[in-house]
Amino acid sequence: MTNRPRRIGVFVCHCGTNIADKVDVEALAEYAAGLPGAVSARTYQYMCSDPGQDLLKQEIEELGLNRVVVASCSPLMHELTFRRACEEAGLNAFNFQMANIREQVSWVTEDPDEATERAKRAVAAAVYRVAHHAPLEVKEVSVQPASLIVGGGIAGIDAALRIADSGKKVYLVEREPSIGGYMAQLYKTFPTLDCSA
Numbered sequence: 001m002t003n004r005p006r007r008i009g010v011f012v013c014h015c016g017t018n019i020a021d022k023v024d025v026e027a028l029a030e031y032a033a034g035l036p037g038a039v040s041a042r043t044y045q046y047m048c049s050d051p052g053q054d055l056l057k058q059e060i061e062e063l064g065l066n067r068v069v070v071a072s073c074s075p076l077m078h079e080l081t082f083r084r085a086c087e088e089a090g091l092n093a094f095n096f097q098m099a100n101i102r103e104q105v106s107w108v109t110e111d112p113d114e115a116t117e118r119a120k121r122a123v124a125a126a127v128y129r130v131a132h133h134a135p136l137e138v139k140e141v142s143v144q145p146a147s148l149i150v151g152g153g154i155a156g157i158d159a160a161l162r163i164a165d166s167g168k169k170v171y172l173v174e175r176e177p178s179i180g181g182y183m184a185q186l187y188k189t190f191p192t193l194d195c196s197a
């Protein structure tokens with residue numbers, strides 16, 4: 001971890017009405033701006049949109065942010081989007097942290113006051129966490145794209161066929177003299193009455 005003072009920017013997404021209908025986004029941003037290391041906190045309708053990403057890049061450059069938190073949806077949706085935006089503004093992509101205040105807060109909390117409190121806790125955790133992030137480098141290493149499947153029952157056979165169908169090499173290892181597992185010992189299977197073998 002470097003000793004440079006943390007300059008953390010927090011961006012709170014409305015996600016249209018998805019977040020803003022439940023979470024008081026302005027109160028959340030005001031709270032976030034007072035967290036240790038935070039130098040700015042903004043709200044925006046759709047942080048993942050091009051103008052949202054431009055806002056993030058602009059603030060990184062203008063305010064000299066060295067850490068970024070986006071409070072929005074699940075990282076599964078847009079972590080890569082925001083990491084890329086950070087990188088395009090000259091910030092290491094890993095000096096970024098997402099707080100999921102949609103799937104984990106607004107979508108699953110009935111009471112708006114409670115949702116806002118939960119969102120504050122999620123954002124505080126993200127701000128504390130990102131302060132400890134160290135810049136990382138992405139390295140590419142070659143891998144052997146083959147799979148080993150232990151057990152040639154129906155599950156192993158099916159997995160092996162699916163992987164093989166995608167063009168990858170598969171090694172299927174079975175400890176018994178023949179494959180098939182339990183299925184091979186049955187006559188017909190419920191409910192389709194297919195021949196098991």
Ligand SMILES: Cc1cc2nc3c(=O)[nH]c(=O)nc-3n(C[C@H](O)[C@H](O)[C@H](O)COP(=O)(O)OP(=O)(O)OC[C@H]3O[C@@H](n4cnc5c(N)ncnc54)[C@H](O)[C@@H]3O)c2cc1C
Pocket residue numbers: 150151152153154155156173174175176179180181182183186188189190191
């Ligand atoms: C009496 C009975 C009736 C059933 N009837 C039905 C039915 O009508 N319809 C239905 O859909 N399902 C039915 N089932 C369930 C079905 O048979 C099982 O869900 C299915 O066979 C499980 O497949 P599997 O590949 O997960 O495991 P298994 O069939 O147990 O296969 C595991 C394989 O891994 C091998 N193995 C384990 N350890 C190792 C190791 N260390 N190294 C190498 N190989 C190893 C074993 O030898 C075996 O071949 C029935 C099961 C039973 C017992």
